[in-house]
Amino acid sequence: MVKPMHPTPMLDELEKGPWPSFVTGIKRLAKDNNMAVDLLGQLEHSYETRMGHWKGGTLGVIGYGGGIIPRFSEIKNPDGGYRFPDAGEFHTLRIMPAAGMHYDTNTLRQLCDVWVKHGSGLIALHGQSGDIMFQGADSASVQKAFDEFNEMGFDLGGAGPALRTSASCIGAARCEQSCFDEAKVHHLVINEFLDELHRPALPYKFKFKFSGCPNDCTNSIQRSDFATIGTWRDNIQTDDAMGQTWFAKHGVNELVNDVIGMCPTRALQLKATKDVKKSAEISSLTLDGSQSLEIDNKSCVRCMHCVNVMTGALAPGKDKGVCILIGGKSVLKIGASMGTVVVPFMKLDSDEDYENYLDLCHRVMDFFADNALEHERTGEMIDRIGLASFLEGIEVDVDANMINRPRMNPYVNMADWPVAAA
Amino acid sequence: MVKPMHPTPMLDELEKGPWPSFVTGIKRLAKDNNMAVDLLGQLEHSYETRMGHWKGGTLGVIGYGGGIIPRFSEIKNPDGGYRFPDAGEFHTLRIMPAAGMHYDTNTLRQLCDVWVKHGSGLIALHGQSGDIMFQGADSASVQKAFDEFNEMGFDLGGAGPALRTSASCIGAARCEQSCFDEAKVHHLVINEFLDELHRPALPYKFKFKFSGCPNDCTNSIQRSDFATIGTWRDNIQTDDAMGQTWFAKHGVNELVNDVIGMCPTRALQLKATKDVKKSAEISSLTLDGSQSLEIDNKSCVRCMHCVNVMTGALAPGKDKGVCILIGGKSVLKIGASMGTVVVPFMKLDSDEDYENYLDLCHRVMDFFADNALEHERTGEMIDRIGLASFLEGIEVDVDANMINRPRMNPYVNMADWPVAAA
Amino acid sequence: MSQPQSAAAPVRKPVEGFLDNKKFLHPKFAANYGNWKTHDRPRPGVLHHVSKTGDEVWSIKCGTQRQMDHYTVRNLCDIADSHGEGFMRFTMRSCVEFPVSTEAKVAPLIAELEKNGFPVGGTGNSVSMVAHTQGWLHCDIPGTDASGVVKSMMDDLIDEFRHENMPNRVKLSTSCCEINCGGQADIAVVVQYTKPPKINHDLVSAICERPTVVARCPVAAIRPTIINGKPSLEVDEKKCVCCGACFPPCPPMQINDPDANKIAIWVGGKNSNARSKPTFHKLVAAGLPNNAPRWPEVNAVVRRILMAYKADGRPWERMGEWIDRIGWPAFFEKTDLPFTKHMIDDWRGGRVNLNASTHLHF
Amino acid sequence: MSQPQSAAAPVRKPVEGFLDNKKFLHPKFAANYGNWKTHDRPRPGVLHHVSKTGDEVWSIKCGTQRQMDHYTVRNLCDIADSHGEGFMRFTMRSCVEFPVSTEAKVAPLIAELEKNGFPVGGTGNSVSMVAHTQGWLHCDIPGTDASGVVKSMMDDLIDEFRHENMPNRVKLSTSCCEINCGGQADIAVVVQYTKPPKINHDLVSAICERPTVVARCPVAAIRPTIINGKPSLEVDEKKCVCCGACFPPCPPMQINDPDANKIAIWVGGKNSNARSKPTFHKLVAAGLPNNAPRWPEVNAVVRRILMAYKADGRPWERMGEWIDRIGWPAFFEKTDLPFTKHMIDDWRGGRVNLNASTHLHF
């Protein structure tokens, strides 16, 4: 038996227009779902008052310390009861999807079934960190819902001062630019740190993200503490046949203006094929009978631009691996900060490579746990103690690829120069 | 009667080699000049001990509060007397040369004559601020030397917390890039502020510099508090005849790699002459029968590069004026800082223009005098109070040319947005 | 932490572990894993990937409302089964991609999606779906709604989602407080508080750990104090930058206010490393009213910015790269937005954002 | 301030005012003032300017030692009279330019200058004369000599001054303390202190205004204290960055030390706005000994850097622009210099100098 709808004149405005409407969706739910009815009431109240009306709390599932975002309505009747009682408790379960957010339809439907049984039926696919957010369980249902998701093989995501749910790009599964097995590493890392994920004990949140190449489709540099991004060390690969096809279609003007002219480091030059430099560091693409695109791979910064524009004709090199950047986060306290290079290049092929990688992850996480202040992200910590000290702490050598440019001020005590320069 | 030379085995090493030797020069002086003899002794002692041995003091000429750099030797005999007595006092007179450091030989010889009479005969042409530095007068001779220089029409330069001696590039006198009359403005400014120059009463030093174009041959952005640099607002001027001569000599590769490819804002494009955009903002240069260099003057940042490379074929526009940057200084306290744009463009042709300009100079100097802390340069002051407050103080409106980019953090109270945006 | 459980049920130990994605991969993805060669876009909303063996897969992409009722999810599943091949994946921006193995399936699948109200597009140089946050629907600190802002914005921009007419990809985000969970974007719509927090002194001592709150303030504007004999906090309003960072740890420091909550617009953020290095978005408009339910003033500004970029950007120039070429003065001119003193960075290290050169745009 | 004057002489009032340069201008400069059209360089050391009227002037440029005895100045004047046209001017870098009205005078003038020991060159893409400071010859705070460093460096580089073989202009500077009066340059040689000041506590109270000194320290490392009952100052040596800023206002805080004074080398400073915006020079070598009288270790590094640039730079790339293209790793490789932690900027706002991107050079 479903209760009557609250009037929602403001929300109704959001049913207009061509983009799929979340209001229409919630109304669909409300047909047989009192929680959805009251959710609409509460939300309409927010639209009217132009204020949020939820407060947090603490709530969890057995064995875990995080992963649930509890919400209690602050809209009360004079008697202290909830004005929208069926949505008075409206908690979210963060559930981790498999890497790359791939699904078969059966699994998705099964997830829906569980959520209709124990929750509101409202699902956010996905949260900005990469969780499936099952939104709207009352306190009594949280454990039950979790148990069923967990039976299906899904585990809870992160919340609070803990390792957070991670994201990886589609990468190797469908993308020609992929430089490492994103899903595999994503998988390895989460399983390695389940304890940090489920039982918050870090100074503050900590996020991994994995992008297969510098296009960084997971925004890892700005949105994760620990970004792992694919790249390569050797020469850009070229495919003359595809190069000629491209050139025939696009012509020299486009090549000059859109490719050569946009390379950030002038690594590309247009050359008569006979004038192309012969050197181990040069790769080149023939464009037609007489002309070539010359790539000075020593000047190339692996930005991806030419490879993107001329995909197939140009491709990342063969000596692939990853670059690691640490310290990305949002705006709090010091202003938004990006991760900065901590490992310019690391192979990720052999088992030994993976071990090295996980070992580094541990050193970083341990150092963070031991040295960050409360509610301090890695980026803030590094800002406070200096990159050099951080590197020392995690036992990584300094490298000129870590900087945009050396210091421009003499404000440094270099008494230990001889040691550092040795 | 000249005294015997001190042994100078280390300095003697600096007589070797092809570059003109200052040691040889001082030795030439020492043939009939005891001050030079003892100067060599004192200097050799510095080379041996690898330490400086001068200390400052206070010394001036009548009517002025600065302009002399007093030096007293710290190398003493056990009895407290100077070990190199004839160089025990070794003061410098800072004398301002005419703008552009032009001389006729008579004047230069006359300056030498005065300095042989009253000083050591050692002259630095010129100091980094732009003074002639007459180095080596004892305390008794400073006034006499100054009086004679002053009779010739030269005036003392700045020192201490005062307006300093200024510099302007050769500019209009010999340079095709000149966008204003550098020497005239230099002249105007110094004469306007003689009091600030001669009678130190500012919080700290204040320097003007004048460069006729953005090549900035006086390093004004980094080395002056108030940089005046010529530029233009309209389109780059082109001369087809010279363009064709250039192209015939240099060819398309050089044009693409050295000119088009190096424009910082992709304002240059190679176009078939028939395809050149017709628009008030476009100027173009024909290169041969069929091709042209197209200049999108809206994207051009007046960096000078193409104009430098193709001088004559390309030239600054006709609507010339100056840009003013404030706050350049060296390394103390906050690290080296550059001047930043405070007036993106100002005409400097009519008398009224000059008045406006001097009026701005006064507002800046007054604000600096009233608001800087002791020993605080303009750059530090602006860093401390914020550019916006400084602009308000000197009554200049904000302008998007003053910034590289707007703020990237939300840390600002915008309660007065409606007023600011009006 | 309270652990709600039915008294009767035996304690179930969770099975901890991250689910392997192998079984969810479309067979073409699995077969050509790590072995792709190139791709093209036969039309907006369709990606055509070719592997080194010549194998091909087409991915059809559509937008969603992200906050989906289970009916919508089932609807998508049904379409995947009837017109696709039973697999689907979600993108980082809540779009769905349906992989199919033959070109023949592309057009019917598109038709079915559009028929069911799912716009097809969002690939290549189109306008992306907006990176989405929680807002009034769920967050405990929001200054505006997220789903509503996104819905009204995408209604307005759906043509630009469906077509690839921009110079390069356009990534949008919205955030319902200054924390900015939506991230850096080509155009970001973010709440901007304009008043210091109003403090309910009666509640502070009960709810807030005062040293924690004091430590959160980026400008050290909060001081412990005693009000009416009770420990409380006070704010130096001259210092306060109205960031709202004190509100989450101390809700009695109310930062939200229906009228003082304004919307700011930021442009030129970029996450990829293509051409230019990643960069943060920059403030270009503020003081826009928090005008639920459809935020017309915000949408008008977003559209103006997009249209200026569309008209003037060169191929492959992202929003910020376009502005770097034409200059900030021209940006403000072309978008008819006022440049104000608030845009001059005065945060730590902000000096690097001043123009220390004669590079000028006229 | 003491005003030395002979008791007998009447007080002379100075004539204040800045001398007009008109009468010192070469007639060609005066006649074509503001009316020049173009220039070229027929050979290194010679500029040939042409005015809009077709008028021409040749300027022959030579180097000097800057700190000149009057004989040297007179020698230059004699040459200007005998082989030039009685006019000369000095550049910002202590070179002399002799303008002449006919091409015929160029070669004899060059010959005469070289015969008298004045190297001709320094134009265009050559290595400039070093921007010069005071050092032990005159300054009260120097850590090394300037004239000596410059002399030994230019002896080594005179060929590069005489020829135009560099990718673009190379501007050098030296500074005899960290204050850096020599300014930002393509290659700058600057004293770097490596020990906190040694304090002579007996003198502090007599000589130093303690609050002034405390205020000068960029890292607030100086505290007032009492030593042996006398007011003095103490330094927190962990904080101290050995900048020497306390020494000028308080000479008892001796920062100089024959062995701890080292030389650092900085590259990539640029003042012009051509192509890239002006930028500061960056630290690339330190710990070099202050090895008077000829500083061979310093000159060797300067030469190595110059030769790497000469070999690898492209036309019109200034030092810093070359490095931006090839990357810092390649720079350190090609110059065989160690990259150390000291080069990682940790000054305020230094985060912008870290690499927040995957732009990497391998």
Ligand code: SRM
């Ligand atoms: C749900 C989600 C937005 C969404 O609708 O997608 C979200 C929602 C909240 N974020 Fe977030 N953040 C979400 C992704 C992000 C991201 C993006 C990302 O992970 O890629 C960021 C930027 C990256 C970063 O980590 O900094 C982000 C930066 C923050 C911050 C700022 C942290 C900082 O150091 O600046 C806070 C504040 C805090 O942690 O104290 C925050 C805090 C919050 C809180 C917990 C508000 C609070 O302090 O009480 C929000 C809970 C809302 C709710 O009711 O569920 N959220 N938050 C995202 C998580 C869903 C998921 O698990 O998939």
Ligand code: SRM
């Ligand atoms: C003589 C000269 C070097 C030279 O050999 O050419 C020089 C020499 C001194 N400079 Fe300088 N500076 C000289 C040009 C500069 C420049 C370059 C310029 O003006 O273009 C700068 C950089 C630009 C600037 O103004 O910051 C410069 C930045 C400094 C500073 C750092 C100021 C800062 O805020 O960072 C100081 C220290 C101070 O003022 O306290 C300083 C201080 C000094 C003192 C007064 C040392 C002291 O504090 O006792 C030196 C006196 C040396 C002497 O015995 O004559 N000198 N000084 C230059 C002046 C000659 C002239 O009048 O023509």
Ligand code: SRM
């Ligand atoms: C599906 C998705 C990855 C995923 O695992 O979900 C993805 C997939 C692809 N991206 Fe991406 N990108 C995806 C999010 C991103 C993001 C992150 C984001 O959207 O927040 C970025 C960074 C955005 C930024 O810079 O702020 C991103 C920056 C790129 C770029 C670099 C664009 C540039 O020039 O700056 C490329 C290269 C290109 O365009 O050729 C790229 C290229 C691609 C290619 C063409 C890669 C390939 O060869 O297959 C994929 C098809 C894109 C298309 O739809 O046209 N992808 N891509 C994401 C789709 C999001 C969406 O629904 O719109």
Ligand code: SRM
């Ligand atoms: C004579 C002098 C001006 C003066 O009033 O004394 C001067 C004169 C000219 N400069 Fe300069 N510059 C002079 C100091 C500078 C400086 C400052 C400095 O040396 O410290 C700079 C800034 C250096 C920097 O960026 O750090 C400077 C940056 C330029 C540039 C920009 C170079 C670049 O690409 O970055 C040009 C343009 C060019 O090279 O075509 C230029 C161009 C010129 C031209 C070609 C202008 C012209 O069309 O006549 C002049 C002849 C230069 C030559 O010798 O080849 N001049 N020029 C200065 C000679 C100094 C010396 O003896 O070496």
Ligand code: SF4
């Ligand atoms: S980050 Fe690179 S590898 Fe991953 S999906 Fe994007 S383009 Fe492909």
Ligand code: SF4
């Ligand atoms: S990938 Fe390398 S060569 Fe290609 S555009 Fe980027 S930097 Fe230039």
Ligand code: SF4
């Ligand atoms: S700054 Fe410009 S106008 Fe002045 S001399 Fe240099 S190039 Fe000529």
Ligand code: SF4
């Ligand atoms: S002057 Fe203008 S067009 Fe010429 S290179 Fe510089 S920015 Fe480009």
Ligand code: SF4
């Ligand atoms: S942006 Fe702010 S209000 Fe919105 S979900 Fe994130 S924390 Fe909550």
Ligand code: SF4
């Ligand atoms: S709103 Fe921000 S700046 Fe103001 S008191 Fe709170 S934390 Fe501090």
Ligand code: SF4
């Ligand atoms: S650099 Fe230092 S030591 Fe040299 S002249 Fe300038 S202030 Fe004196």
Ligand code: SF4
């Ligand atoms: S040397 Fe510099 S950092 Fe050290 S105490 Fe003196 S002023 Fe402070």
